[in-house]
Amino acid sequence: MSEKQILTLSVYGALLFALTGVVWGVAIESKMILFDGAYSFVSVGLSLLSLSGAAYIQKQDEKRFPFGKEVIEPIIIIVKAIVILLLCLSAIVSAVYDLANGGSNVQPGYALGYAVFSTVGCFVVVIFLSRQSGKKQSGFVEAEKKQWLMDTLLSGAVLVGFLIATVLTYTNYAGVVVYIDPAMVLLVSIYCLKMPLTMLRASLREVLEMSPAPAIQSRITNLVKQIESKYKFKESMIRTSKVGEKLYIEIDFILDTKSGAQTVAEHDTIREEIATKIDDLQYTKWLTISFTQNRKWA
Known part of the structure; x- marks a missing residue:
């Protein structure tokens, strides 16, 4: 399945859950379900943005x-x-306000139906996107998976919270039920702050062209050191960065008169050897390999 098809399915799925969440949330006056629906609506816009990008x-x-x-x-x-982060922060402010003003009167029984539907549905989408993400190295698909994972957590929190609220209505603690909805919004929003912050950090690293994951760096470094030793090169310089689906690799070998490869043909053979050994890395590779006897040009 192509990246476009995956993102398109994500858009339709988010739209379905968004409409369901908002309508259901308004009907039973649940801020938690409204937050879930609002997040899904935001997901629709963000998924369309990913699709266009x-x-x-x-x-x-x-x-x-x-x-x-x-x-x-x-x-x-x-x-x-940033959008998800702002949504979480606004939900936190709203939840604190509701808690300070006596909570909100929600019928937990009506909310359970939505919670079950949303939790199961979102979880199915997460599994689907996880499988697709494993097959295709796409930052967009990975970001979609994280969005849906957050939605699953939101829906799961709704389910657990309203199950507790339903039980409490039959006990001497029925008065606490009005605080369940805003309390869930507060707890889930705080917990979910981690996800957009993680996405923000990882993407900023790419925009700033910082080094890729340690596993990739280690593999390339080990390979270059093997080549350096094999051909008795004096030294080697490695620069790598990952931007989106593209992996930039720049390798400079510093030669001397004792080095085992001196001709252009031999250098091309080494280039081919390195390219072959990293061919399985699931990225579009921008590979530049240079040879010089002067460290100044490395």
């Missing part, structure tokens, strides 16, 4: 973007993270 990145425009347009991906994810 993915389509734009695929369009060839080497004249204006000689190094590709992959940086658009982390920029869009940053926007998504």
